[in-house]
Amino acid sequence: MIETDALIVGAGPVGLFQVFQLGLLEISAHVVDSLPHPGGQCMELYPDKPIYDIPGTPRTTGRALVTSLLEQIKPFKPSFHLGQEVSTLAQQADGRFLVETSRGTAFITKTIFIAAGVGAFQPRRLKIDGLDVFEHRQLFHHAGDPADFAGKQVLVVGGDAPAIEWAMRVAGTARSVTLLHRRDVLQAPPDVLARFKSLCDAKALSFQVGQVTGIQANGEKLQAARITDVNGETAPLPLDTLFVLQGLSPKLGPVAHWGLDMERKQLQVDTEKFSTSTPGIFAVGDINTYSGKRKLILSGFHEATLAAFGASEIVYPGQKTLLQYTTTSPKLHKLLGVDSPLSDD
Numbered sequence: 001m002i003e004t005d006a007l008i009v010g011a012g013p014v015g016l017f018q019v020f021q022l023g024l025l026e027i028s029a030h031v032v033d034s035l036p037h038p039g040g041q042c043m044e045l046y047p048d049k050p051i052y053d054i055p056g057t058p059r060t061t062g063r064a065l066v067t068s069l070l071e072q073i074k075p076f077k078p079s080f081h082l083g084q085e086v087s088t089l090a091q092q093a094d095g096r097f098l099v100e101t102s103r104g105t106a107f108i109t110k111t112i113f114i115a116a117g118v119g120a121f122q123p124r125r126l127k128i129d130g131l132d133v134f135e136h137r138q139l140f141h142h143a144g145d146p147a148d149f150a151g152k153q154v155l156v157v158g159g160d161a162p163a164i165e166w167a168m169r170v171a172g173t174a175r176s177v178t179l180l181h182r183r184d185v186l187q188a189p190p191d192v193l194a195r196f197k198s199l200c201d202a203k204a205l206s207f208q209v210g211q212v213t214g215i216q217a218n219g220e221k222l223q224a225a226r227i228t229d230v231n232g233e234t235a236p237l238p239l240d241t242l243f244v245l246q247g248l249s250p251k252l253g254p255v256a257h258w259g260l261d262m263e264r265k266q267l268q269v270d271t272e273k274f275s276t277s278t279p280g281i282f283a284v285g286d287i288n289t290y291s292g293k294r295k296l297i298l299s300g301f302h303e304a305t306l307a308a309f310g311a312s313e314i315v316y317p318g319q320k321t322l323l324q325y326t327t328t329s330p331k332l333h334k335l336l337g338v339d340s341p342l343s344d345d
């Protein structure tokens with residue numbers, strides 16, 4: 001059981017900046033995200049696209065912004081718990097919250113910051129009856145270590161760069177590798193497509209157009225995928241391992257079941273502290289709604305700032321929280337681990 005003053009649900013840009021604002025108020029935070037890396041939509045949906053509306057930064061990218069935010073929060077040493085979804089949340093008799101994740105990590109926290117954006121990113125799955133029982137044994141939704149699949153017959157389903165790159169990597173060790181995509185057009189940078197083509201030409205792997213429409217299993221063992229081609233003809237493809245790498249899609253998921261007031265799948269908040277209907281639980285960034293809300297990163301940064309001040313009243317009851325400038329406050333310089341200027345003026 002991890003005891004903490006603050007738990008942040010979501011490591012998107014707003015969840016990351018929440019760490020910073022809490023840190024300035026001497027509140028340390030744990031951060032949970034269902035993705036295996038921080039960055040939320042910026043990393044998942046547009047890592048290399050330009051962003052032009054971050055104040056004071058004329059041009060950045062999704063990836064560069066996340067890198068800067070991670071650098072900025074370093075002094076506050078947040079603990080990240082990645083690759084796990086916050087599933088349950090319940091208030092205890094002493095007012096604190098018990099929070100558990102899909103991997104069984106449990107927290108007791110005084111405050112919660114829901115920075116869950118458009119929801120937890122989850123892999124797009126194949127909707128085939130009876131397939132899910134093979135998950136983690138023969139069915140995978142994330143690339144892994146190619147050595148684990150040495151000598152196996154591998155089917156990779158997906159048509160963009162992560163699926164293509166994984167098919168090429170695992171081809172080095174597997175007995176056979178087939179990449180399956182529903183169309184004959186693959187989406188990846190030209191150099192990746194060129195490498196893929198040359199490996200196909202060398203028969204190191206093969207590419208098939210079609211869709212998985214069924215499976216063949218013998219009790220505990222998945223034996224083949226039934227593949228339907230563009231002409232509607234179906235044939236079995238024997239396999240030992242099936243990778244479904246069709247990208248990720250966000251799902252609001254458990255947030256909707258935490259008993260908080262919502263409006264059209266978003267959490268209602270006040271605009272003084274960005275508190276939800278339960279005191280102690282704040283909601284910041286794309287997940288919240290209020291009059292005039294604009295889903296922009298800079299709005300989330302503002303919300304995180306006021307939410308941190310709101311949390312300070314709970315973490316340090318009875319203490320007045322003063323606004324201090326990072327430019328001039330020796331106390332903040334100490335927290336940030338930077339040299340204080342000689343003069344305050």
Ligand code: FAD
Nearest residue numbers: 010012014033034040041086116117119120121285286297
């Ligand atoms: P997100 O970035 O969505 O992060 C939320 C995180 O929470 C995710 O990582 C998710 O996995 C995690 N999560 C959710 N539920 C759970 C759970 N139960 N347990 C664990 N983890 C959970 N905004 C701008 O200001 N300027 C732009 O130029 C701009 N360009 C954009 C371009 C595109 C293509 C898109 C799609 C958006 C753009 N946006 C832009 C919007 C911007 O990306 C969002 O406003 C911003 O990402 C919101 O940040 P967030 O931290 O609130 O949520």
